Amino acid sequence: MNKGLKLTDVLVTIVISIVFGVVYKLWGPLYNVVKPLGLHIDQLMYGMWFIAATVAFLLIRKPGVALLAEVTASSGEFLMGSEYGLEVLLYGVFQGLGAELVFLLFFYRRFDVVVVSLAAIGSAIGSIVLDASKGYIGDLALWNLSLYISARVIGSILLAGIFAHILVKALEKTGVTSLLRQSSAADHDALNR
Amino acid sequence: MEPIIDLKKLRLKFPGEERLLLKDTNLTIYKGEKVLLLGPSGCGKSTLLQVLGGIIPRSIDVPMKAEHRQLPNSVGYVFQDPECQFCMPYVDEEIAFVLENLQVPRVEMRDKITEYLRKVGLHDVPLHTKINSLSGGQKQRLAIASILALEPEVLLLDEPTAMLDPYGTKQVWSTILDIMTDQTLIVVEHKIDHVIDLIERIIVFDESGEILVDSPKKEVIDRHLPLLKSHGIWYPGVWEEYLSCKVRRESSTSTSSGSIMIMKDFHVYRKKEVYASVDELKIDQGEWITVVGENGAGKSTLLLGMMQLLKTSGDYEIHGVRVIPKIDLSRKIAYVFQNPEFQFVAHSVFDEVAFSLRLEGEEESVIEKKVDELLTKFSLFDHRHKHPYQLSMGQKRRLSVATAILNKQKILLLDEPTFGQDSKNTFELLELLEKERKAGTVIVMITHDERIVENFATRKWMMKEGKIVEDTFVTKRKAVYS
Amino acid sequence: MNAMKETWMYHINPTFKLFVMLVVFILILLIHNPNTLLNVTMLLFLLFLLFNGHSLKVVLLLLLPFLLIFVSTSSSMIMFGKGDTTWVKWGLIHITEESFFRGIHIGLRALAFGLLGLLFSLTTKPVNLFYSLMQQARLSPKYAYSFLAGYRLIPIMLEEFQVIHRAMKVRGVGRQKGWSGIVNKLKAYTIPLLSQSIRRAFRIGVAMEAKQFTTNAKRTYYYKIGFSKRDLYFVCVISLILTSAYILSTHFPYVPIQDVRYETTLTL
Numbered sequence: 001m002n003k004g005l006k007l008t009d010v011l012v013t014i015v016i017s018i019v020f021g022v023v024y025k026l027w028g029p030l031y032n033v034v035k036p037l038g039l040h041i042d043q044l045m046y047g048m049w050f051i052a053a054t055v056a057f058l059l060i061r062k063p064g065v066a067l068l069a070e071v072t073a074s075s076g077e078f079l080m081g082s083e084y085g086l087e088v089l090l091y092g093v094f095q096g097l098g099a100e101l102v103f104l105l106f107f108y109r110r111f112d113v114v115v116v117s118l119a120a121i122g123s124a125i126g127s128i129v130l131d132a133s134k135g136y137i138g139d140l141a142l143w144n145l146s147l148y149i150s151a152r153v154i155g156s157i158l159l160a161g162i163f164a165h166i167l168v169k170a171l172e173k174t175g176v177t178s179l180l181r182q183s184s185a186a187d188h189d190a191l192n193r
Numbered sequence: 194m195e196p197i198i199d200l201k202k203l204r205l206k207f208p209g210e211e212r213l214l215l216k217d218t219n220l221t222i223y224k225g226e227k228v229l230l231l232g233p234s235g236c237g238k239s240t241l242l243q244v245l246g247g248i249i250p251r252s253i254d255v256p257m258k259a260e261h262r263q264l265p266n267s268v269g270y271v272f273q274d275p276e277c278q279f280c281m282p283y284v285d286e287e288i289a290f291v292l293e294n295l296q297v298p299r300v301e302m303r304d305k306i307t308e309y310l311r312k313v314g315l316h317d318v319p320l321h322t323k324i325n326s327l328s329g330g331q332k333q334r335l336a337i338a339s340i341l342a343l344e345p346e347v348l349l350l351d352e353p354t355a356m357l358d359p360y361g362t363k364q365v366w367s368t369i370l371d372i373m374t375d376q377t378l379i380v381v382e383h384k385i386d387h388v389i390d391l392i393e394r395i396i397v398f399d400e401s402g403e404i405l406v407d408s409p410k411k412e413v414i415d416r417h418l419p420l421l422k423s424h425g426i427w428y429p430g431v432w433e434e435y436l437s438c439k440v441r442r443e444s445s446t447s448t449s450s451g452s453i454m455i456m457k458d459f460h461v462y463r464k465k466e467v468y469a470s471v472d473e474l475k476i477d478q479g480e481w482i483t484v485v486g487e488n489g490a491g492k493s494t495l496l497l498g499m500m501q502l503l504k505t506s507g508d509y510e511i512h513g514v515r516v517i518p519k520i521d522l523s524r525k526i527a528y529v530f531q532n533p534e535f536q537f538v539a540h541s542v543f544d545e546v547a548f549s550l551r552l553e554g555e556e557e558s559v560i561e562k563k564v565d566e567l568l569t570k571f572s573l574f575d576h577r578h579k580h581p582y583q584l585s586m587g588q589k590r591r592l593s594v595a596t597a598i599l600n601k602q603k604i605l606l607l608d609e610p611t612f613g614q615d616s617k618n619t620f621e622l623l624e625l626l627e628k629e630r631k632a633g634t635v636i637v638m639i640t641h642d643e644r645i646v647e648n649f650a651t652r653k654w655m656m657k658e659g660k661i662v663e664d665t666f667v668t669k670r671k672a673v674y675s
Numbered sequence: 676m677n678a679m680k681e682t683w684m685y686h687i688n689p690t691f692k693l694f695v696m697l698v699v700f701i702l703i704l705l706i707h708n709p710n711t712l713l714n715v716t717m718l719l720f721l722l723f724l725l726f727n728g729h730s731l732k733v734v735l736l737l738l739l740p741f742l743l744i745f746v747s748t749s750s751s752m753i754m755f756g757k758g759d760t761t762w763v764k765w766g767l768i769h770i771t772e773e774s775f776f777r778g779i780h781i782g783l784r785a786l787a788f789g790l791l792g793l794l795f796s797l798t799t800k801p802v803n804l805f806y807s808l809m810q811q812a813r814l815s816p817k818y819a820y821s822f823l824a825g826y827r828l829i830p831i832m833l834e835e836f837q838v839i840h841r842a843m844k845v846r847g848v849g850r851q852k853g854w855s856g857i858v859n860k861l862k863a864y865t866i867p868l869l870s871q872s873i874r875r876a877f878r879i880g881v882a883m884e885a886k887q888f889t890t891n892a893k894r895t896y897y898y899k900i901g902f903s904k905r906d907l908y909f910v911c912v913i914s915l916i917l918t919s920a921y922i923l924s925t926h927f928p929y930v931p932i933q934d935v936r937y938e939t940t941l942t943l
């Protein structure tokens with residue numbers, strides 16, 4: 001209908017993503033404390049790094065928002081001096097694309113838990129692709145690798161899928177989403193009465 | 194004359210609302226006119242102004258239509274709330290942002306910025322100052338400066354001085370008077386006294402957003418004052434009128450012994466620095482104290498300290514009991530914040546008022562009755578299902594006061610509870626408070642309105658630079674009601 | 676703020692700085708020789724220490740997570756990675772020579788990335804970065820100004836937190852006890868914080884458009900970000916670091932391993 005995102009869409013997406021950027025930054029040390037425990041328990045926490053994409057999309061419901069949100073959150077994390085450095089930018093792009101593609105597959109029309117969880121998996125795949133090219137994860141023993149991947153996928157469904165959905169439902173109750181979404185045709189019709 | 198704004202049959206409705214807010218409104222404004230929009234709080238003035246500025250529906254998606262809609266090419270808009278109209282962190286960057294939008298060459302920017310700041314009387318502020326460190330009055334003047342940079346055909350002002358002290362108010366309006374040339378000006382303002390010299394034409398709305406009168410200023414003042422009165426709108430002489438029809442009695446200064454509040458060497462801190470202090474003060478039952486002083490004098494800081502919301506030191510007693518720092522005083526004191534939005538914790542107007550009753554474990558049927566009664570009194574009943582943020586400025590203010598006075602705490606701290614109110618709601622509120630006071634409640638209230646001090650207060654604190662420099666008892670209150 | 680000195684690195688064109696760092700990032704990804712990587716990391720660390728411009732206290736605080744990341748990144752590869760020359764085998768844990776060095780290598784790489792990133796964020800002001808991105812990388816102002824507004828909101832959100840806290844206190848929210856009290860409290864903070872920032876962002880958007888900000892029109896810039904000699908210095912320093920690291924590692928290797936990958940098809 002209209003070309004691209006409106007300024008307010010972009011602003012809102014970016015602002016909440018920066019909030020999540022702060023969360024991402026704080027999540028890093030937490031994750032790294034759990035990580036040396038081995039056996040990839042840490043991977044269950046990984047999904048938090050995909051949450052900006054799903055939350056922003058659920059709020060604004062427009063194409064491009066998931067990608068923008070994830071890239072913003074990661075660059076926010078980066079500019080706050082992330083210990084992962086430039087890497088987070090690249091991860092942001094891949095994770096955002098993963099989620100965005102899933103939403104695209106459903107023509108940006110579905111906003112339920114299932115689709116959001118699929119989008120979270122999409123992000124997880126994005127991140128695993130990068131891991132593979134960087135961290136030599138192919139060189140992990142096979143049993144260990146499968147544990148790694150399944151833990152990450154489960155974690156993303158829990159955090160970036162289900163938790164994100166709950167969060168947005170709670171936000172909808174505050175009425176703030178009425179600012180962001182288009183007014184309904186019924187409201188426009190009422191003008192003619 | 195050539196019309197610059199022309200609206201025919203404008204209809205507008207907020208999503209999910211039953212009623213049309215504006216129904217078939219016609220409005221024509223000619224080039225160079227200076228117009229004042231008057232009307233009771235919540236009648237749709239701010240909304241209409243946003244339509245005139247093109248903000249609705251371009252930036253805010255509200256269902257609307259009009260048979261004919263002619264709007265000016267460039268408008269400058271000063272918002273009701275000083276906090277949410279800046280998009281850059283520094284003074285110079287804020288004005289530069291406008292200049293960038295207008296594609297002014299970079300080399301000219303610095304001179305222009307200095308020029309606009311000088312025009313609004315901000316020349317003594319360094320260019321690269323953080324906007325957050327400006328006082329309320331300075332902020333509104335900066336907003337006007339950045340609007341000037343737009344060089345708009347039409348200036349739209351939505352109560353630009355609602356939060357300012359009398360001095361700041363005067364300055365802002367005289368700034369506007371100075372800079373006005375042949376631009377068109379449309380102002381929304383509750384109190385006409387400030388703007389009366391500036392304007393030529395007055396449009397009066399009623400509660401339901403219908404235009405009642407649309408006439409030259411003189412005609413409205415000469416002929417339509419009763420109309421303004423009956424719709425609860427401020428007009429020159431409203432106080433005299435109000436006082437004359439009330440039974441006057443001498444003030445009954447409280448006789449009960451035993452102080453409710455005692456402060457001694459009391460200091461309030463922000464970021465480890467003292468921002469307000471009291472040497473020694475006693476407050477007795479039945480007192481109504483008004484705190485006055487210019488913007489930034491430390492009035493709000495003092496009240497926040499009394500509520501233990503900021504760090505304090507020194508002796509502080511309530512009902513003879515020493516207050517332990519940081520303790521939760523919400524059972525003893527009710528508080529109204531300067532910014533009403535700071536107060537809201539629930540998602541609908543009804544729940545907002547019901548909130549504290551529910552905390553006390555009251556029964557739902559009792560709650561409903563009490564809440565509805567109060568909402569009716571504050572002209573909020575029709576809006577009970579709305580989110581507090583969806584209310585108009587004046588409605589938000591009333592809601593925040595309503596939530597505070599429901600719980601029957603014996604001490605009320607109110608930070609500018611009457612700003613942005615029409616006269617009807619102001620008097621309602623004041624009378625309600627007076628009733629509470631009679632019943633023994635202590636009221637400490639910040640205000641910039643001298644008339645309230647004269648007519649309702651029993652005592653006045655004048656604050657300056659964080660200190661109470663004057664503490665006087667108003668022995669002859671002009672109005673006390675039975 | 677703490678004592679801060681603007682070194683020459685502060686005056687490199689931000690877009691250019693970012694670009695060069697991205698190139699270095701990719702080059703580091705292509706290093707499989709732990710000797711070379713160790714040299715690179717050490718030299719980058721030196722660069723970081725010399726020119727980040729912040730006081731030692733701040734720097735140490737910021738570097739703390741780096742130790743953690745080194746340990747955490749390398750450990751699982753050390754313990755569970757593939758390899759033939761067994762050192763320790765204990766239950767599921769299987770440390771081999773190959774997995775050990777691969778683990779160290781990954782840890783070093785994470786360290787190098789982190790240093791590079793921190794150096795960038797410590798020496799770049801967001802305002803300059805986004806003005807530069809608009810001017811040199813044609814980033815749409817719509818995004819650039821939104822980012823800037825977002826950064827400005829971070830401290831405001833911290834204040835918002837206080838505001839919410841005060842409202843809770845005044846309205847007596849803290850009085851509820853027990854588990855539901857805690858959950859309520861958590862919800863009572865996060866949801867308003869998010870919804871408030873959404874509202875605030877929306878209002879700023881409205882104010883920006885009211886100031887005739889249009890997303891596709893041309894615009895001029897208050898801050899002009901150009902190029903200077905320092906950009907050249909920067910490229911020289913970086914090239915010097917990379918080449919000397921490479922040469923040193925071929926002539927004076929610390930360990931006799933050339934490639935940490937398990938099955939390498941040798942291309943060099």
Ligand SMILES: Nc1ncnc2c1ncn2[C@@H]1O[C@H](COP(=O)(O)OP(=O)(O)OP(=O)(O)O)[C@@H](O)[C@H]1O
Pocket residue numbers: 207208210214232233234235236237238239240241576579583584585586587588613
């Ligand atoms: N987003 C919204 N959703 C639903 N109703 C709204 C919304 N915004 C405003 N309203 C309602 O529209 C009416 C007009 O609001 P508006 O802000 O225009 O009033 P106003 O005349 O400026 O009042 P005041 O003098 O108190 O500022 C009010 O009753 C308000 O509750």
Ligand SMILES: Nc1ncnc2c1ncn2[C@@H]1O[C@H](COP(=O)(O)OP(=O)(O)OP(=O)(O)O)[C@@H](O)[C@H]1O
Pocket residue numbers: 326329356358463468486487488489490491492493494495531
């Ligand atoms: N959140 C804050 N952080 C730091 N300083 C503040 C803050 N709020 C206010 N101040 C400063 O504290 C001083 C007193 O402010 P305060 O809000 O108490 O003034 P006031 O008398 O209530 O003014 P007004 O009439 O504008 O409400 C001012 O100098 C102000 O700049």
Ligand SMILES: [Mg+2]
Pocket residue numbers: 238239240273351585586587
């Ligand atoms: Mg209004």
Ligand SMILES: [Mg+2]
Pocket residue numbers: 492493494531608
């Ligand atoms: Mg104040």
